[in-house]
Amino acid sequence: MANSLSTLSVLLVQVLVGVSVLLGLTSLVVVGPTRLQTLRQEKRARLREALPYLGLLVAVLIVNKVVRDIIPEISWLIGLNVTSYIFAIEGATVSDIQSVATPELTAYFSFVYIFGYVFLLVFPFIAYLSLRDLKPLKRTALAYALNYSLGLVFYTLFISYGPRNLIPDLVDPLLYSTYPQTQILTSKVNTNTNVFPSLHTSLSVTAAALAWQTRKVYPYWLAIASVFAVSISLATMYLGIHWAIDVVVGAGLGLFCVGVASWYVDRL
Amino acid sequence: MTHDDDTPSRLTRRAVLATLGVGATSGCIRSIQSTAGRDTADQLALSVKTLPADADPRATRIARFLVTNLNQVGIDAKVVPMSREELFRDVLLNQSFDVYVAQHPGSHDPDFLRPLTHSAFDVEIGWSNPFGYADLELDDLLDRQTRVTSDRRDKTLDTIQQKLVRNQPFSTVCFPETIRSTRDGRFVGRDDLPVHSVPWYLSLTEQATGEAVDTDSSTVNTQTPSANTTAVETTTAETPDESEPTVFQMTLSDSRPTENLNPLAVEFRCPDSVTSLLYDAPARYVDGDVVPWLAESIELVTEGDGNELVGYLRLREDLTWHDGTSLTAEDVAFTFAFLQDTSFGSSSTPVPSPRFRELTSLVDSAEATSDREVRLEFGRVSEPVAERVFTVPVLPEHIWTNQTGRAMGSSLNTDSNVTKALVWNNPNPVGSGPFEFVSSTVKQSVVLEPFEDHFLAGGSVDGRAGEFHVPTFDQLVFKLVPSSGAAVELLQRGEADATASPLLPEExxxxxxxxxLALHVAESNQFYHVGYNVRRAPLSNPRFRRAIAGLVDKGHLVDDVFRGYASPASSPLGSDGDAVPPALHWDQTDPELPFHGSNGELDVDAAREVFRDLGYRYTEDGRLLSG
Structure with missing residues (x-):
């Protein structure tokens, strides 16, 4: 059934190519040819040194993948369905954000939500592996691992559907109504009961906060990461996927994870 | 009610005072008692459980409409979105809800109202009186309509509808039209049959090549026709890769069949889809008629002094199960006994299968009189009501006898005896249907293949079943799609042949x-409704339920949410037509409980007045008090 995969594979290839181009260009401008040259030589040694941190991140991602299908079932047994409480607190905020919708904005936010997000999360590894001081790289791996782990705890304890699922009368599922095929991709990664908090936001904020820490070395990256982090956080709401509360708590979670990771790495 | 089981109960004033020890030390005990002895009235709170928009935006929007208007009249209401199986678990098994919005699975005969609203079914699970409604007069009428025929049955059903519409154990909202689509391809089904119905699958015929025009060049399917071949037999020659199986792809937006294929698991089977392809029945519905299927003949006769109805069923020759075992009259008799008591006598009280309860509750006994013959006793039941009983899927005795034990660790919160049979995932289903199970991947796909030993695969078959055949493709794949829009996208790209789950009007x-692409629109009897848990005050009060029903603008919802692809209705038997008494025909507005407002806009003052007239009080800031 080669044909049954094609829509998904076409999308995956698009994301892969798109993100690679972004990564290549940004690496040249932000990191610079000199650092990339030394990276080529010292790659192995640096990877070896950061191995415990990178290994932890990989382990967390594997666990995440394995339990992803079980979590919703546990959640329905022990978790609290907070969807209606979130709506009671924030009301139609997301609908207000959507009131400015234009086809161009939808295209932009859809782009940053899918391509920009992957780019923002992957680039720090290239940038920080290119530095002699590996602390930023270790912080990044640890902070990501914490985000995913704490996210899993939240998702087990809380069942929450996003605005497009609770208030379809007020909120348009803009990403999926404009590009239905994208849902084939995102539904492989996300479960629709796991919106509290927004991991898109927390990981984007994490990347931006790490960029702030390395602003002296990579001033341009701070600018780029900030623009992407803000755009992605807005995109989650604009596209009707997350509530404002998910974004606020997500941002808090991201900052918390960077704080903990920095404390741990810098204490050594 | 001031709280429900989803939220921790708030402390009542009485509890607080008791904890503080007020009264015990006070001199004016009596005066404190008389005020503290009453719980202060809280704002009335209701939760409305329904599906999230990903699963069914129409249910979500009906619930949202209702809740918005409940809020307007001062009730603290909220929508609680739940996945399909969790919603049905709460509503159909655990009775844990205030109000819900969902589709009824539908039925071919009005007799479905009997299990749905008869008080004797209150203690049962499934679509057996989930409301907890009880009206002894209605019970008598519901029983009566199974015995009497023609005009007398119609009259009885008229009275039943009038009673139900008046008392509103649930509010019918509308009957949707199901929208599906097929792609022009190598296999074409009969136009007069609903897409995704069992007869439709069995009408899929390989097109004479050249007719199937394929406009999409990106199609990677093997169905690309070449112009110089005309005969069906030559189609294999043009298939470049012989090892590549021909696959008929259906899109499915409901993940439940990928997780569970137990025909008895009620929370996974409403409505039924894939399992009816796997499990054959003595008779099947074709175009609304009961047509002998596994049975060669079915005879219903009245016998004895009491005019008791008896059914004689004769199976076709050489029927087999998917595992090669032969299907005998014993299996059929077993099925009826088993569905009536899935513990098969091992439990002190019978544990009936909640699915098919409407049908099995009509059968007194079933007995195999030979290898191919079964005798069923019905008691006093009319023929049209009884013949439906033969549409119950036959289960293989050698497999289901192992599932009679008590289920352990099931999430049914009843401490009653639930059997394994009712909660089993049935990962490797063995039926006798026209398709057999190959594999399934959770939340991805279910793969079936045509059953070569099926009686329709062998050649000429008498009767109406003979109009059908087992299709010639190698596999039937149900592929999970995240949404209706994605389903159409796959169809357009040639990655699917037809849609199994209904599509939204937006498509x-x-x-x-x-x-x-071809559009198929069919009428559906799977009506949307608002169900009330009448065990819980104030929903126990029919006047309160009627007041709530007046907050739903059915006509507006049909225009706005269903984009006209539905008929608003007052009666659970339809919008209008012969089955519905003229007084309950929909005519611009609801004949019994018109909306308090117009065009979806609630006349808040008028609606609040209705609640005031019922004796409810409002606080100064407009909250409706619970007592």
Missing amino acids: VSTIGQDDS
């Missing part, structure tokens, strides 16, 4: 613009 224009 109609896309289908219309694509020459290679």
Whole structure:
């Protein structure tokens, strides 16, 4: 059934190519040819040194993948369905954000939500592996691992559907109504009961906060990461996927994870 | 009610005072008692459980409409979205809800109202009186309509509808039309049959090549026709890779069949889809008629002094199960006994299968009189009501006898005896249907293949079943799609042949613009309704339920949410037509409980007045008090 995969594979290839181009260009401008040259030589040694941190991140991602299908079932047994409480607190905020919708904005936010997000999360590894001081790289791996782990705890304890699922009368599922095929991709990664908090936001904020820490070395990256982090956080709401509360708590979670990771790495 | 089981109960004033020890030390005990002895009235709170928009935006929007208007009249209401199986678990098994919005699975006969609203079914699970409604007069009428025929049955059903509409154990909202689409391809089904119905699958015929025009060049399917071949037999020659199986792909937006294929698991089977392809029945519905299927003949006769109805069923020759065991009259007799008590006598009280309860509750006994013959006793039941009983899927005795034990660790919170049979995932289903199970991947796909030993695979078959055949493709794949829009997308790209799950009206224009896609719109008896848990005050009060029903603008919802692809209705038997008494025919507005307002806009003052007239009080800031 080669044909049954094609829509998904076409999308995956698009994301892969798109993100690679972004990564290549940004690496040249932000990191610079000199650092990339030394990276080529010292790659192995640096990877070896950061191995415990990178290994932890990989382990967390594997666990995440394995339990992803079980979590919703546990959640329905022990978790609290907070969807209606979130709506009671924030009301139609997301609908207000959507009131400015234009086809161009939808295209932009859809782009940053899918391509920009992957780019923002992957680039720090290239940038920080290119530095002699590996602390930023270790912080990044640890902070990501914490985000995913704490996210899993939240998702087990809380069942929450996003605005497009609770208030379809007020909120348009803009990403999926404009590009239905994208849902084939995102539904492989996300479960629709796991919106509290927004991991898109927390990981984007994490990347931006790490960029702030390395602003002296990579001033341009701070600018780029900030623009992407803000755009992605807005995109989650604009596209009707997350509530404002998910974004606020997500941002808090991201900052918390960077704080903990920095404390741990810098204490050594 | 001031709280429900989803939220921790708030402390009442009485509890607080008791904890503080007020009264015990006070001199004016009596005066404190008389005020503290009453719980202060809280704002009335209701939760409305329904599906999230990903699963069914129409249910979500009906619930949202209702809740918005409940809030307007001062009730603290909220929508609680739940996945399909969790919603049905709460509503159909655990009775843990205030109000819900969902589709009824539908039925071919009005007799479905008997299990749905008869008080004797209150203690049972499934679509057996989930409301907890009890009206002894209604019970008598519901029993009566199974015995009497023609005019007398129609009259009884008229009275039943009037009673139900008056008392509103649930509010019928509308009957939707199901929208599906097929792609022009190598296999074409009969136009007069609903897409995704069992007869439709069995009408899929390989097209004479050249007729199937494939406009989409990106199609990677093997169905690309070449112009110089005309005969069906030559189609294999043009298939470049012989090892590549021909696959008929259906899109499915409901993940439940990928997780569970137990025909008895009620929370996974409403409505039923894939399992009816796997499990054959003595008779099947074709075009609304009961047509002998596994049975060669079915005879219903009245016997004895009491005019008791008896059914004689004779199976076709050489029937086999998917595992090669032969299907005998014993299996059929076993099925009826088993569905009535899935513990098969091992439990002190019978544990009936909640699915098919409407049908099995009509049967007194079933007995195999030979290898191919079964005798069923019905008691006093009319023929049209009884013949439906033969549409119950036959289960293989050698497999299901192992599932009679008590289920452990099931999430049914009843401490009653639930059997394994009712909660089993049935990962490797063995039926006798026209398709057999190959594999399934959770939340991805279910793969079936045509059953070569099926009686329709062998050649000429008498009767109406003979109009059908087992299709010639190698595999039937149900592929999970995240949404209705994604389903159409796959169809357009040639990655699917037809949609199994219904589509949303929003998709109609896309289908219309694509020459290679055909639109199929069929009427459906799976009505949307608002169900009330009448065990819980104030929903126990029919006047309160009627006041709530007046907050739903059915006509507006049909226009706005269903885009006209539905008929608003007052009666659970339809919008109008012969089955519905004229007084309950929909005519611009609801004949019994018109909406308090117009065009979806609630006249808040008028609606609040209705609640005031019922004796409810409001606080100064407009909250409706619970007592």
